[in-house]
């Protein structure tokens with residue numbers, strides 16, 4: 604009886620440690636808490652909105668407001684990461700800026716897509 608109790612306590616301890624370290628790791632990836640108005644919107648306005656706005660939403664994707672950006676953020680991140688968007692030939696960030704932009708976008712998602 605005593606043995607059983609100790610064993611399940613141990614399992615519980617292991618599981619919670621594991622869970623705790625996972626949660627910790629995920630937040631650890633983001634030391635930044637990007638702002639929609641100061642970090643996210645300026646990126647989309649500069650590089651995407653010319654082709655993705657309510658009047659001309661290429662591919663049915665509108666990126667000129669918070670709601671639509673939130674809805675299309677995962678797809679937008681993958682297109683940007685893979686270099687397919689901004690479409691070739693259009694204004695694009697310097698290669699040296701790409702990593703920090705990706706970090707901003709990913710952390711904005713991890714931090715809960717705040718409209719701040």
Ligand code: HEC
Nearest residue numbers: 650651653654661662664675678679682683688689690693
């Ligand atoms: C010069 C015009 C242009 C610019 C700039 C542009 N796009 Fe696009 N985008 C398109 C067109 C046209 C399509 C639809 C055809 C296609 O998928 O290639 C599209 C499609 C997309 C799609 C949907 C892809 C799919 O397969 O359905 C996403 C997401 C997207 N763009 C995100 C972005 C993001 C994010 C940016 C800015 C970093 C951006 N686009 C900049 C023209 C543009």
